[in-house]
Amino acid sequence: MALSFLSKYKDFGLLILRLGIGGAFLLVHGWPKISGGPEFWVKQGASMGNLGIHFAPMFWGFMSSITEFGGGALLILGLFNRPVAFFMMCNMIVAVTFHLTHLDPWSRVIEAIEMLSVFIALFFTGPGKFSLDNLFFKKS
Numbered sequence: 099m100a101l102s103f104l105s106k107y108k109d110f111g112l113l114i115l116r117l118g119i120g121g122a123f124l125l126v127h128g129w130p131k132i133s134g135g136p137e138f139w140v141k142q143g144a145s146m147g148n149l150g151i152h153f154a155p156m157f158w159g160f161m162s163s164i165t166e167f168g169g170g171a172l173l174i175l176g177l178f179n180r181p182v183a184f185f186m187m188c189n190m191i192v193a194v195t196f197h198l199t200h201l202d203p204w205s206r207v208i209e210a211i212e213m214l215s216v217f218i219a220l221f222f223t224g225p226g227k228f229s230l231d232n233l234f235f236k237k238s
Contacts, residue, residue: 128167176229
């Protein structure tokens with residue numbers, strides 16, 4: 099194939115993906131939720147009710163916020179990539195169910211589905227060689 103030479107740059111592609119998605123979750127999604135405080139966390143955590151979990155909404159909202167903020171930072175660094183991707187997948191599953199149960203427009207639902215797909219892919223691919231995971235946990 100004419101573009102087969104690009105396969106040697108897949109780790110660079112993973113770096114660009116991690117920087118873009120991680121930066122968006124750190125600054126656009128996570129930081130406003132972290133800075134929203136307890137009142138916001140209660141509203142955010144109430145989304146767990148769509149999964150039948152109605153206790154401790156502040157806890158769940160805080161965990162969602164810290165997952166998006168801290169997860170974004172860790173994605174940028176490429177540190178603990180697979181656990182972070184797993185928790186971000188869980189967050190996106192809650193987001194998808196929230197939007198579906200509230201009959202939101204498809205444009206709102208698809209964003210969460212797209213991000214769920216990205217985190218599933220990052221879970222399976224790992225962070226690539228340009229990551230702290232590779233530096234610290236590289237198998238000999």
